[in-house]
Amino acid sequence: MTTVTRSSAHQAWLARARSALGGAVTSFKPPDELAIVISHGLGSRVYDVDGREYIDYVMGSGPLIIGHAHPAVVEAVSRQAALGSTFYWLTVPAIELAEKIIEAAPCAEQVKFVSSGSEATFHALRIARAYTGKQKILKFEGGFHGVNDYAMMSAMASEPTPYPQPIPDSDGIPPQIAETVLVSRWNDVELTRRLIEEHAHELAAVICEPLQRALVPAPGFLQELRRLTEQHGVLLIFDEIVTGFRLAYGGAQERYGVVPDLATYGKAVSGGYPLAAIAGKAEIMAVTDPSRRGRGEPVAHLSGTLNGNPVAAAAGLATLEVLRQPGVYEQLYRTTELLKSGLRELAAERGIAVQVLGEGPLFQVLFGEQEPKDHPGVLATDRTRARRFGLACLERGLFVNPGEKFYVSLAHSTEDVERTLDVFEAALDSVRD
Ligand SMILES: Cc1ncc(COP(=O)(O)O)c(C=O)c1O
Known part of the structure; x- marks a missing residue:
């Protein structure tokens, strides 16, 4: 398992979080090696207490559809x-x-x-x-x-x-x-x-x-x-x-x-x-x-x-x-489509069977030959690999909830898409068996 580099001050915050909060504010938490404490967010980005920048696809688990601190x-x-x-x-x-x-x-x-x-x-x-x-x-x-x-x-x-x-x-x-x-x-x-x-x-x-x-x-x-x-x-x-x-x-x-x-x-x-x-x-x-x-x-x-x-x-x-402004939903759909189609292409080039599910400005990345239509279909995919893919993204500067949905916002730019696809490429390589 790889690790996100953290200062001693950052590690001290994590220790205090483990003691006071059981290490998380929800049931979702990454492994200790990739745990971070967030300092702030702006637009499509979040920053940890060391000032490390991430392109955010958690977006508060969905609410921040127009970006952080709009x-x-x-x-x-x-x-x-x-x-x-x-x-x-x-x-x-x-x-x-x-x-x-x-x-x-x-x-x-x-x-x-x-x-x-x-x-x-x-x-x-x-x-x-x-x-x-x-x-x-x-x-x-x-x-x-x-x-x-x-x-x-x-x-x-x-x-x-x-x-x-x-x-x-x-x-x-x-x-x-x-x-x-x-x-x-x-x-x-x-x-x-x-x-x-x-x-x-x-x-x-x-x-x-x-x-x-x-x-x-x-x-x-x-x-x-x-x-x-x-x-x-x-x-x-x-x-x-x-x-x-x-x-x-x-x-x-x-x-x-x-x-x-x-x-x-x-x-x-x-x-x-x-x-x-x-x-x-x-x-x-x-x-x-x-x-x-x-x-x-x-x-x-x-x-x-x-x-x-x-x-x-x-x-x-x-x-x-x-x-309500004109063109907003077209932009949200367009940005998401670039991410989804880019990821599908990268996976196809590597012969990795990926299923990029979802509609509108959200998607989920699963690994398997069959596109799931229901929950048993999701259970039949390789969810360990999906989580590993998410963790590989997190380690490389995308803020994601491993194995769960990616939320896209109006603040995600074409530059964000390009940088994200670079990370997807490396993350796919890292989960290649
Ligand atoms: C579809 C759906 N319903 C209900 C909830 C619960 O909302 P909350 O987390 O605000 O309690 C969620 C949260 O993710 C959700 O995705």
């Missing part, structure tokens, strides 16, 4: 911070951001804000249960909806799921939760149809990532989900936390032309600040109205100290303003 976001956040950071009450930025989501998202007639994507999916599922009066939800194997107990079912399973029983992704989840979650196979129309038909009487919602991780929906799959859920009185929830404002300004709903009942937003919608949203048809969202309590109508409690935080909403508004 001047418009910095200005909007500074202006709002000087006016007060939080009120637990209505503010102008929160109202305006809700209106922007309603303009952008076909399913959105009303919006509720929370602080994280995990909360957004948790509340969307609760809203669906309250509205339908039914208890169960159906999700897809490999679909990630955050870390709430309902979402952590067959999201990251390393073995095939015995459909429809989920495999919990974490210890500490009560087994009763697993009994309320059914799991189907992504892109499998027949299995999904059978499960929806058999369980329609107890199924509140089907939740999916319309682009599941980097696995595109098979032609007609989302349309069939829409048709089946409508037919059986089950709500359809699109988790657009990654795809919202990324695949298109109107997210996956615009890109794929399918309108769910509810959708969740996070990441790009708040430009790197803590805010997420649940949006949907007004009749369904009405269950969050507290004045219903005691009137015999369904009601789902939804609260949070920082909900609709005005600083985060201001960051979101500034980000969406940039994303």
Whole structure:
């Protein structure tokens, strides 16, 4: 294993992080040899505490679609911070951001804000249960909806799921939760149809990532989900936390032309600040109205100290303003295509079977002969090699989450693409067997 060079001061920060934080702020952490502490980010770059520069493809795990510290976001956040950071009450930025989501998202007639994507999916599922009066939800194997107990079912399973029983992704989840979650196979129309038909009487919602991780929906799959859920009185929830404002300004709903009942937003919608949203048809969202309590109508409690935080909403508004400019999505798609096609060519020249998955400004690099269509397909690829490839990139100055998605932003330039392809070339050579 190779190592990133780090000063003694840098190593001291890492030692303190190991002691105070268990070495990471999330469950994802690189091996110790490649661990770094970040000092700052600007545009497409991040810098570690030694001043070493990396071209960033983590981009905050997706939120920074217009780049780090974009001047418009910095200005909007500074202006709002000087006016007060939080009120637990209505503010102008929160109202305006809700209106922007309603303009952008076909399913959105009303919006509720929370602080994280995990909360957004948790509340969307609760809203669906309250509205339908039914208890169960159906999700897809490999679909990630955050870390709430309902979402952590067959999201990251390393073995095939015995459909429809989920495999919990974490210890500490009560087994009763697993009994309320059914799991189907992504892109499998027949299995999904059978499960929806058999369980329609107890199924509140089907939740999916319309682009599941980097696995595109098979032609007609989302349309069939829409048709089946409508037919059986089950709500359809699109988790657009990654795809919202990324695949298109109107997210996956615009890109794929399918309108769910509810959708969740996070990441790009708040430009790197803590805010997420649940949006949907007004009749369904009405269950969050507290004045219903005691009137015999369904009601789902939804609260949070920082909900609709005005600083985060201001960051979101500034980000969406940039994303609304002409040519933005063309540029995001073009930059990503250069990276994907460049990588495919480099791999082909070396006779390495690579699968570059994804759509729009994100992609994932897997190694194998077959293009995966679902989670078992992903498990069948050489994931150790994918992780080694990611680590080789990290070591050579690309900031990546090894084995996971690459997020592309408006800040990534053609020079970044050229430098990245040089690194890809060396990283491919290093994983050649
Ligand atoms: C599709 C999807 N849903 C939900 C989440 C959870 O969001 P958060 O990390 O803000 O809780 C994520 C996070 O990566 C995600 O990718």
